[in-house]
Amino acid sequence: MSDPVVPVAIGPDGANTVLLEKAVVEGGAVVGAREEAKGLIWVGGPNDFPAELPASVEWVQLPAAGVEDWFAAGVVERFPHIRFTSAAGAFAASVAEHALTLLLAGVRYLPEHLRADRWRQQDFFPHVGSLRGKTVTIVGAGGIGRALIPMLTPLGAHVIAVNRSGRPVTGHGIPDTVETVSADQLGKVWSRTDHVVVAAPATAATHHLIGADALSRLKPSSWVINVARGPLIDTDALVEALRRGAIGGAGLDVTDPEPLPDRHPLWSLPNAIVTPHDSNPPQLRLAAFADHVAENVRRFVAGEELLAPIDPARGY
Amino acid sequence: MSDPVVPVAIGPDGANTVLLEKAVVEGGAVVGAREEAKGLIWVGGPNDFPAELPASVEWVQLPAAGVEDWFAAGVVERFPHIRFTSAAGAFAASVAEHALTLLLAGVRYLPEHLRADRWRQQDFFPHVGSLRGKTVTIVGAGGIGRALIPMLTPLGAHVIAVNRSGRPVTGHGIPDTVETVSADQLGKVWSRTDHVVVAAPATAATHHLIGADALSRLKPSSWVINVARGPLIDTDALVEALRRGAIGGAGLDVTDPEPLPDRHPLWSLPNAIVTPHDSNPPQLRLAAFADHVAENVRRFVAGEELLAPIDPARGY
Incomplete structure (x- = not known):
């Protein structure tokens, strides 16, 4: 049986909290004053965080996915009896959607279509591809990789997920047909790969996980997508592969160097799509955070395990 | 119990049938000579079709989705005791994937990204949208519409499917959360619609189902996608809405007139994406047909109902 009225506060005062108030109610709690709250949803930074909290507070939800700053500011250590959760995973869906967009745009030959100013059907026919029956290797099976899998499989793509352990990737919407391969076996995967999505931590x-060697083993139709961090790809080797048409193209939301300098060849290569690290823009973050809050409030009220718990000993 | 060896022939002789032979075997039959075949997979045109068929043939699979030409050539009437199936539905997945690509490219602001030659993160942030939590209205719940639904729902989009009867759209991968609305109620749907995909027959x-009225009721962020037939949209009203920014943009694989003439405003409007009716290009058709054949062979061998049966009385 869950408590019929669980007060959850939102802070700091003065923040725009309409979406979060809705999320708290959606999660089955009520928005209350901090003095009586059992939970606290915090949308400010670590330096605004209260020096003291009422004894009623059992749980604090922080707004960031990476919480190094919160540890540096001593916030988590200050309240050893309170459970903290981060926003880890909350923003993965938007980044995964961006990766899917870049991949489909590449496979469907959209860059060239957008440059056309006349009806070039016969020219374009041979270049319009499909993900159906193709193998997409996702390097990194964290939040983004796992969010991407259920977006790809309904398109008829076969997915190979690469993680450190090789332990099968499972989760909501992830079908049994997904293959998991450990990172040390990555070299054996390229010959079976049609497209690559890089979604691993730096x-x-x-x-330089994707360098000259990997690029030489992909297909002339392969697209390489990076929504993780620029340095996972060897930019010079990529530019060379794009110039020679050794691969189909690259869709990059992150680059190395970043920001990508003016007049860098990636700006003008016809088979490169560059987006300026905007796969998770500010106005989408609040809505995504609100969804995360609603789910964590629901779990808190129900006494279930919370999403993205912070381990004070590990520091994340 | 199914017959352990069901011979299926492929014709006409000399056609490139490697993929289809694989499909016949995958479906659980064996590739046999026409003289002993129970099924015939035909990849030629109606004028090549044999004047006579062996008495063993019970089923003929035609390669086209629309079979008017086959009726005009008298093929179906010539063999009243044989079941004919068309390729209706076989090509829907590729067109649905194209619609998804155009919609995502629009929502994620890809056209403007592709024109950029420098890192414009702050400019682009406010324009990068997401399908998560958005309502996509699909006008037409035939093969393409039904193939598109399972591609949209994993992205967190809510789908309203519009069909003639209003009878709930169901099928493989279509969740219960999909709303079905009858075409005569379409006017009431626009205020709840974020994006529209047109996938209905002409x-x-x-x-002109999408004309000035519908366009005026959509949002400045709405994308309108057409993968069906050009005349379903009033082109002049669309160009006007795109010019004024009354909607977010349009992604068109079909146009009216078609082909779209040189110097038509749709070629230069920054919020229009035009692809020259290439959502189902020839090189994808054979693979899609092979998938359809494999499934129909499986059903034929198992004695199940076939996909896309042709009704000689109705003419399709």
Whole structure:
């Protein structure tokens, strides 16, 4: 049995909280004053965060996916008896939708279509592709990769998800037909890959993960999409592959260097689509955060495990 | 219990039938000579079609979705004891994928991104949208509309399907949350619609279905996608709405007139994407037909109802 009235506060005062108030109510709680609240949804930064909280507060929802700043400001350590959750995963869907857009635009030859100023049906016919029956390798099976899988499989694409462990990727909307491969087997995957989506964190191990070698093993029709971090792709090797037509094209929401400098070849290559790291723009973030809050409020009220719990010992 | 060996022939002789042979085997039959075949997969035109067929043939699969020409050539009437099936529905997935591509490209502001030659993140942020939480009205719930629904719902879009009867649209991958509205109620749907996909047949009743009135009731962020037939949209009213920014944009695989003449305003409007009726290009058709054949062979062998049966009395 859940408490019939669970007050959840939203702060700091003065923030635009209409969407979040709706989310709290949607989650089954009521919006209350901080003094009596069991939960606190915080939309400010770490430096605005209260020095003290009422004893009633059991849970705090932070607005960021990465919470290094909150640890640096000592917020989490200050309240050892309170559970903190981050917004990790909340913004993954928008980035996954962006990746799908870039991939479909490439496969369907949209850049050339948009440059046309006359009806070039016969020219374009041979270049219009489809994801049906194609294999898309998603490097990184975190929030973005897992959000992308259920967007790709209804199009008839076969998905290979690459993660560190190789343990099968599962989750909501992820069909059994998805193959999981461990990162150390990545080299064996290229020959079966039609398109690649890079969605892994930037670490020493993933630096230039897509370089001359991987690019040489893809197909002249392959699109390479990056919605993670620029340095996962060797930009010079990519430009070279795009120039030679060794791959079909690249759709990049992130670049290396970033911002991409004026007159960089990626701006003018006809088979490159560059978006300026805007796959998760500010006006979409609040709505996505509100969805995350509604779900966490629902779980909090029901006494279920919360999404994106922060582990004070690990620092994330 | 199904017959362990069902011979299916492919004709005419000399056609490139590798994919279709694979499809016959995948469907659980064997490729056989016409003289002993129970099924015949025909990839030629109506004028090549044999004047006589062996008595063993019970079923003929034609390669076209629309079979007016086959009736005109007298093919179907010539064999009253044989079941004919068309390729209706086989090509819907490619057209639906094209519609999704145009819609996502519009919502994610891809045309303007592709024109950029420098990093314009702050300019673009407010214009990058998402289908999450948006309502997409699909006018026409035939093969294309029904194929599109399972591609949209994993993106978090709400779908309103419009058909003649208003009878709930159901089928593989179509969730219960999809709303069905009858065509005569279409006027009441616009105020709840974020984006429109036109996928209905061209008839007197659908001529200029999207005209000044509908366009005036959509939102300044709405995209209008047409993958059906040009005359379903009033082109002049559309151009006017695009010029004024009354809607977000239009993605058109079909136009009126078609082909779209040189120097037509749709070629230069920044919020119009025109593809020259290439959503179902020839090289994708054979693969899609092969998938259709594999499924129909499977059904034929299993004694199940076939896809796209032709009714000799109705003429389609």
